[in-house]
Amino acid sequence: MNILCVCGNGIGTSVLLKVNVESVASDLGLDVTVTTSDAGSAKGTANMNDLVLTSAELAPELEGTTTPVEVIHNFMDTDEIQEVLERNM
Amino acid sequence: MADLNKFLPDEAFALDVEAADWRDAIRLAGRGLVNAGFTTDAYTDEMIGTVEKMGPYIVIAPGLALAHSRPSDAVLNTGLSWVRLSTPVEFGNKNNDPVSLVIGLAGRDENEHIEVMSAIASALTSKDKTAALADAKTPDDIRRVLGA
Numbered sequence: 001m002n003i004l005c006v007c008g009n010g011i012g013t014s015v016l017l018k019v020n021v022e023s024v025a026s027d028l029g030l031d032v033t034v035t036t037s038d039a040g041s042a043k044g045t046a047n048m049n050d051l052v053l054t055s056a057e058l059a060p061e062l063e064g065t066t067t068p069v070e071v072i073h074n075f076m077d078t079d080e081i082q083e084v085l086e087r088n089m
Numbered sequence: 090m091a092d093l094n095k096f097l098p099d100e101a102f103a104l105d106v107e108a109a110d111w112r113d114a115i116r117l118a119g120r121g122l123v124n125a126g127f128t129t130d131a132y133t134d135e136m137i138g139t140v141e142k143m144g145p146y147i148v149i150a151p152g153l154a155l156a157h158s159r160p161s162d163a164v165l166n167t168g169l170s171w172v173r174l175s176t177p178v179e180f181g182n183k184n185n186d187p188v189s190l191v192i193g194l195a196g197r198d199e200n201e202h203i204e205v206m207s208a209i210a211s212a213l214t215s216k217d218k219t220a221a222l223a224d225a226k227t228p229d230d231i232r233r234v235l236g237a
Contacts, residue, residue, distance in 0.1 A: 007146065008139055008142075008143040008146060008147070009139065009157060009158060009159040010159070010199060011157065011159065011160065011194070011196045011198070011199045011202075012147070012155050012157035012194050012196070013146065013147060013149045013155050013157075015199060015202070015203060015206050016149065016155065016206055016209070016210050017149075019203070019206055019207045019210040019211075020210050020214060023210075023211075023214075036199060038159070039143070055146040055149065056146070056184065057143065057144040057145065057146035057182075058143065058144075058146050073184045073185070074149075074150045074151060074184070074185065075149040075150050076149070076150035076153065076210070076213045076214050076219075077150070077214070078214050
């Protein structure tokens, strides 16, 4: 499963989210490849992924992509991340 | 293990300080980055500009803002700053306001800081460590919690 984490600049919040997604996926025994991107280039790369994770503020920028986009409200809540991953498996 | 002394040196900390508003809070994070030799003053304006342009998405968890902008000439070295506010301020993020911890991040690329970001993520996903970080008295204490 390929997961794209999107933030405004692609180096900050998306990197923190990637770290936590990888940790949750590992706990669940999921085989995932997590990449990060800024919102601007995410529209182009989203379709190459199975799932896109981002924040509530940035989700509207990804409208029109065919890949499911899920909003994470608390990037430090592994329960929330786990729930989203399980829902999209 | 991330080299916390390099990425989060003493000069990068401001503990239990007052900020008038979110811009002021980001300015404090910017000052920490400048003091530590990670950025020039221009980066501070870029971090504020990021929020003005894209909204308060940098408030990624309750009470936590990750102030940053993209790699630019204003980034001299990769590193972080740590600003703990004595009075939380509103960033306009309806889920996660108010903010009491602002982490400033300057990155030359998306990889160099991954280890220190992993240490921070691991600490802030733990309730015990998050509480220990809020109570920590000195930069050394904070680095110890992050490195544990």
